[in-house]
Amino acid sequence: MLSVGALRAHLLAARLAGPVATSREVSLRSYRLFAARDPRVMLGLDPERGWDERDLLRLMAEKCGVSDDPGHVSGPDVIDPERTLAALDAFAGRLGEVAARRGAVLLGTGHPHRLLGFYAALADALSAAGCPVITPAQGSSVDITTRFGVRTYNLDYVRGVALVREPGARGTGSETGAHTHSPLPVRVALGASAGVSGQVPELVIGDHGWVCGAGQLGIEAVGLADTDDPALFVGEAEGRVAVAVPLDDAVRSDYYRPLTRYVLNRACLSQ
Numbered sequence: 001m002l003s004v005g006a007l008r009a010h011l012l013a014a015r016l017a018g019p020v021a022t023s024r025e026v027s028l029r030s031y032r033l034f035a036a037r038d039p040r041v042m043l044g045l046d047p048e049r050g051w052d053e054r055d056l057l058r059l060m061a062e063k064c065g066v067s068d069d070p071g072h073v074s075g076p077d078v079i080d081p082e083r084t085l086a087a088l089d090a091f092a093g094r095l096g097e098v099a100a101r102r103g104a105v106l107l108g109t110g111h112p113h114r115l116l117g118f119y120a121a122l123a124d125a126l127s128a129a130g131c132p133v134i135t136p137a138q139g140s141s142v143d144i145t146t147r148f149g150v151r152t153y154n155l156d157y158v159r160g161v162a163l164v165r166e167p168g169a170r171g172t173g174s175e176t177g178a179h180t181h182s183p184l185p186v187r188v189a190l191g192a193s194a195g196v197s198g199q200v201p202e203l204v205i206g207d208h209g210w211v212c213g214a215g216q217l218g219i220e221a222v223g224l225a226d227t228d229d230p231a232l233f234v235g236e237a238e239g240r241v242a243v244a245v246p247l248d249d250a251v252r253s254d255y256y257r258p259l260t261r262y263v264l265n266r267a268c269l270s271q
Contacts, residue, residue, distance in 0.1 A: 002262045007088075008081050011247070014255040017081035020248040022227050027066065027077045030228040031056040039145075043231040044183025044213035048238050056230050063233040064246040077227040079246050087245040088259065092266030094203065094222050094242055095122065099269055102130040103202030106193070108162035108186055110208035111249055112177030115224065116161055118256040122205060123160035125269040133160040134199055137192035144182045153178060155185055162189060162210070183213025190217060207232075207249060215240035224249050 011017040033041045035053045051059075054070065061068035065080025098105060105126050107119045127133045135157040142153045142164060153164035156177070163177035164185050186209060194200050204214035204221040211223035212231045222243040225232035229249075235241030247259075264270045 001265050002258055004085060007258055007262050008085060010255075010258045011081045011084055014251055016247045016251060016255060016259075017079040017084045019076040019078055020227065021250065022077045022248060024067075024073060024075050024077050027060070027227045028053075028057075028073060031060070031230055034230045034234070040181065041229075041231060042212070043181055043209045043229070044186070044216050045231045045235050045240065046216060047234055051230075051234060056234070059233055059237055060227065060230060063236070063244065064227055066227055079227060079248070084245060084247050087243060088263055089266060090243045091222050091245050092263045094220070095126065095205075095263065095269065096267035098203045099126055099129040099131055099267065101202075102132075104132040104134050104199050106134050106136075106162070106186075106189060106201040106204045106214075107160060108189065108204070108206040108210035109177075110163075110180040110182070110206075110210065112158070112161075112163040113179070114250050114253050115207060115256065116158060116163070116177070117253050118224075118260055119161040119205060120159035121260045121264070125264050125267075127160065129269055132199065134193055134201055135160065135162070136189045136199075140188050140192065142182075142184050142188050144180060144184055153180070153185075155188060162186075162206075181208045183209030183216070186210045186213040187217070190214065190219065211235070211241055211244070215242075226250070 030041050031053050060066045065083050107123050109115045123133045137155050140155045143150050166178045207223045211221045212235050214221040215235050220242050225244045226249045232244035236244045
């Protein structure tokens with residue numbers, strides 16, 4: 001079992017928390033765009049209230065531990081490891097609850113190059129506990145607006161985890177996937193799960209648009225979020241996202257393995 005102290009040390013050493021690679025400039029830009037309701041950072045969330053930049057800075061200081069000083073405008077951003085640990089405990093609690101009732105789950109990521117292994121291990125453990133890990137709309141096309149215009153991606157599943165592929169990417173079952181913030185993939189998946197199989201997931205696990213898109217539709221959702229992803233934390237504050245875990249979501253994939261062990265142990269899902 002990985003102790004809390006050992007995990008805290010790992011979070012800091014791997015720069016999952018503490019000073020992270022995400023810059024203060026990037027985070028503040030995301031808060032400005034969110035306050036202006038720019039769809040690029042809303043991730044499918046439609047907030048109930050107006051959030052200005054100052055509101056968002058206060059919220060992110062509370063949820064992540066970033067500085068609440070608007071005059072602090074440069075350098076690396078900071079995540080409080082204690083907040084990460086507390087959120088991981090809450091995240092594990094949700095996994096344990098859905099496993100206890102053998103509820104259906106849907107997992108998806110917009111960071112397949114970094115986070116696929118983390119989610120795949122959760123999918124394996126939940127499946128072993130009797131939870132249906134659903135894979136609706138596999139192979140479906142999803143039109144996503146990018147900086148290069150609207151591009152068509154394909155929805156696929158690798159080890160039970162949804163991702164999207166760029167046109168011409170390696171075939172079905174490979175681990176190559178595209179980075180995306182869009183909520184459209186989860187909307188397509190959820191629409192298919194309701195319309196064809198009738199098996200809507202009790203819990204969606206992921207990041208970016210997978211979490212906010214599901215939460216906006218009233219489905220319980222938990223996930224990981226960086227300091228430049230205010231939508232997940234706004235969703236949590238407004239009750240649309242069950243748990244948002246603050247951490248750097250783009251470090252080396254193997255750096256997430258200790259988090260996997262910790263979460264599965266806390267959720268009583270260790271195999």
